[in-house]
Amino acid sequence: MSRSIRHAHEPSATDTLVDIEDDYLKPQANGKAQFKTQEERQTNCPPVIPPTNLSRTLVLCFDGTGDSFDADNSNVVQFSSLLKKGDKAQQLVYYQSGVGTYVAPKTVSPTTSKALQVLDMMFAWNLDAHIMDGYEFLMQNYQSGDRICIFGFSRGAYTARCLAGMLHKVGLLTADNKQQVPFAYKMYTRVDEVGWAQATDFKRSFCLDVPIEFVGVWDTVDSVGAVVDRRLPFLTSSKVIKTFRHAVALEEHSAKFQANLWNEPTPEEEELGQVRPCPSTNPESKARPMSEHLEERQKTDVKEVWFAGCHCDVGGGSVVNYTRHSLARISLRWMVRECFAAESGIMFDANRLRDIGMNPATLYPVVLQRPPPADCSISTIQAPIWHNKGTAEGESQSILLSSLKYLLPLWYKHNNAVHHHETHHVEPFLSEEDEEVKDVHSPKYDQLDNKRGWWLLESVFLPMRDAGYDRITHWRVNLGRPRVIPKPKEGKKLYVHRSVKMRMALVDPKTKKNYMPASLTAAVSPWLRKGDMIEWVD
Template sequence: MLKREDVTQQLVYYQAGIGTYTIPEVASSIGASYQKLLDTMIGIHLDAHIMGGYEFLMQNYKTGDKIFIFGFSRGAYTARALAGMIHKIGLLPPCNHQQVPFAYKMYSQDNERGWQQSNAFKKTFSIDVDIEMVGVWDTVGSVGIIPHRLPFTKSNSHIRFFRHAISLDERRARFKANLWNRPTEADHAKGVKKGDMPRHKTPERRAGTMGFHHTSTLNGDTLKSSKSASKSTKHDLERKYAGLEVEQPTDIKEVWFSGAHCDIGGGSVTNGTRHSLARIPLRWMIRQCFILQTGILFHSTKFKEMGIDPATIYPHVLKRPPPIPYTPGTLASRYEKPINFATDSKETVKARDPFINEEEEDLLDSLTPIYDQLRLASFWWALELLPNKQRYQKADDSWTTQRGVNLGKGRTIPKQVELGVNVHRTVRTRMSAKDLFMDGNKKLRNYVPAAKWDIEPQWAD
C-alpha cells in the first residue's frame, strides 16, 4: 500500500516484531526457536527491536525529513519506545553503530543519573529531531509476562500527531491498553528542552515511514495527502526558526473500536478474508493520514481493496455520509457472494464484489465475529488467576494503581468526564443489530462492548 519505489521521496522500513527476532550467535534451529519463544513470552529482545529501528533512522535520516512510525500490539509499544528514545537521546549521525547500545542503555535508565547522562549525551553527540506522526493499533500495557516501562512511552512532546485505535472487547489481563497520558510537571522537567540544541533549518525532503508487526495532482497510481498553505507554512516556519520555537502540545486522538486485540490490528483471520473487523481501524488510520496532510505516499490502486474510494480522500477529504443501518433481512438480498460469519452470527449474509462504497464496507465489516481469546483458547485463563496491577492517570494527572485478579474483566476507560470518549461509529452499527450474535452458550444476544462508558461518547468517523 505504501509507495517504496523512489527512496528520494519516501523510504519505508518494516520490522517483523517481537517473537520473530533471532540473535546471530544462536546457530541451531532449536536455539533459535527457544529465543523466539522467550522473545514472545517476555520480550527479551525488546531492546534489539528498538535499536534496529533507531539504527535505520540514524543511517538514513537527512535534514528536513519527516518521520512516521506505525505499529500494532507490542510493535506499537516498540514504536512508542523508539519515539521516546529519539526524544530522550536524540538521533546520532550516521555510522555511529557502536554508540547505539550505550545510547539505549541511557534511554532505558529512568533515574536521576540516567537523565543526567542522557541529557549530556544528547547535547554532545546527537541531533534534535521531531516525530511527525505515531500511529498505533492497540498498544499493550506491557511487553510479555515481565512488564517493561520505558521513558516517554505514555507521552512524548516530540511527537506532532498521535493516533491510536483501541480495542473495546479485549479482556485478557496481560493485554491492558497502554493509553496516552498527559505529562506531569515532573515529566516536563525531564530531558533537553527545545531551543537548548541547534535545530535544522533546511526544507523538508521526504517522508520516512516505519512499520512495526498526497500533492494536489494524481500521478499514476500515487496518492499523496496535500498540505494546506496555512498549516504547512506555520509548521515550516516553526521548524525554520527553531531557536524561537515554543513547545506545542501533541495533537492526540484515541478512538475505541469493536473487537478484541487482533480484531484491531489484524491477525484474527487469514489474508484475503473479504470482511473483518480489523479493516475498520485500518481505514480510519489511512483517513487520518490524509486529514492530517502528512504527505505519506500511497498506491491508490490498493485503496479499494481496503474499502476506501480514493475520491473521498483525494484531493480533499470529504465529509462521510451517514452510516448504513443494519436492517434484518436486507443484507442477504443485497449481495451476491456468501460471507462466513463463523459462530458469532445467526445469518449468512451475502457480500458483493467488487467494492461499492466505504459505508457498505463498514456495515459488513462491523458485523463480523469478535475473536475473543478467552473463549477460543482456554489456556489464557491461567494468567487471569494471577495477581495483576494496572496504573491509571486520574483527572488531576496523578497516578493510581489497581491490584487484583482480572478474571476476564473488560478494560477501563479512564478520565471520561475530563477528556470524553471517542468511539467509532461502526460500534453503534454493531450495537443496533438485535439478536444477531451468539454468546459462549450459543444463545442469541445483542452486542454489548466489554469496556464501558458512563457518558455519551463522541462518535468518530
C-alpha cells in the same frame, strides 16, 4: 494544523486553484470553481496520492508479538502494503516483525531457535534490539526536513512509542555512529536523576533534535513480556510527536493485554530538552531549548478512538489473509484517513486503497466528510468459526514446547491455529459505506474463548496499573474482566467509532441480545452514568 474535512459539494470560500489541483475542480460560468463529482474525481485520481512531496517521508512499521508476514497478517502488514515504495527520494518504508520472531544464529537448531523465540515472548529480552534497530534505520537515513512517521500494533505499538520516547529523550545520532547506539539507548532507559542529566548532555553533544510527524498505533498493550513486564520512559507521551492516533479495542479483556493510553507528560518530562549552560557561557544565562524545533513545537494532536472487537479484531490477524470482510478493516481505513487528514505526507498506492474498501478520491486532494452510515439489511452479527490446522511441525513438537503452548497461546496461534472467517472472491467496489456494513457484521475473535491456556494468567495475581500511572498501582486476579475506560479530561468526551453504534443495532450471537460492549456500560466504567459522554467519530 490538520487538513480540514468537508463535503465535496461545499467548497470553502477560501479555496483557490492554488490550494487544490485543477484536475479536481471544474470551472463555472460565474468564474468560481466547484468540486467535481466522486465519479469525475475517481477518473482523474493519480496512481499515488499525494503524487509528490516537498519533503521525504520515512515510515517505520512495527508488528505485534509473534507477528510477521504469514497466513493471517496484522494491520501493520496491511498498512505497509498500501504504501508507495521504490522512490527513495520521496519515501522510505521500514518493516519490523514482532517480539518473539527474531531468529537465532544459523548454528542453532530449529527446535532451539523456536524455543528462544518463545522465551523472547515470555521475557521480551529482544525488546532493546527491536527499538535500537528502528533507531539505526533512522540514524542511517534521516536527512534534514524528512518527516518521520511510526506505526505499530500490540507490542509493536509499544516498541513504536518507545522509539518515539528515545528520540525525545536523547535525540537522533548522525549517520555512521552505530557504536554509539547502545550508549544512546542506555541513556534513554535510565530514569534516575543522574540518568536524566546525562541524557540531556548526551543529546546536546552527539544528537539531532528531530520532530515526529505522525504516530499511529493499534491497541498498545501495557506490558511487553507475557510473564515479565518491561517499562521504559516516555511510553505514554512524547513532546516530539506532532500527531498521535490510537485505535483501541473495546472488548479485549485479558490480563496481559491491558490498554496503554496516552497521558500528558509529567513535569520532569516537560523540562527535558532544556540543556544547562556550558561552563564557558554567561553564568546568568538560563536553560535554553535544545533546538529551534523545540521552541516551535505545539501540543501533540491526540485522538484515541475505541473500536468493536478484541485485540486482534482491531489490530488485525484474527482472520486469514484475503478474507474480504473483518472488523480489523474498519480501524485500518480509519488510520489511513487520519494520515491524510493530518497531512502526514505519507504516500499511498491508490489502487491498494481500493482493495481495502476506500475511494482515493475521498482522501485527496481534500479529505471529504463521510456520508451517514448505510442501512444494515441483516440484523445478526456473524458467529466466529474456529478451525485448527494440523502441521508436521506441530505434530513433532517437543514435550517442552508442547507445554509452553498452553502458557503462550499467542505463540501457539501462529503454529497450530488459524481463525477462519468466510473468504470471498474479489467483488466490485461499491462504496466505503457498503464495505463498512459488511465489516460491522463480521465476527469477534476472543482468545479467551478459544485459547483456554490464557486462563492460567487470568487466575493468578498479576501487577496492574491504573490509567495515567507508570508504576504498579495494585495486584489482582483478572478473571477476564472487561477493560475499564478512564474518564476523559474535563470538557472532553470519549471517542468511539461510529461502527460500534452500527453494531449495537445488531443481535449478538452469543447473548441473543443487542450487542453492547461491557466497557461502555456504567457497571464497568461508572463515569458513563453521567450520560452524553460519548462522541461518535467517523
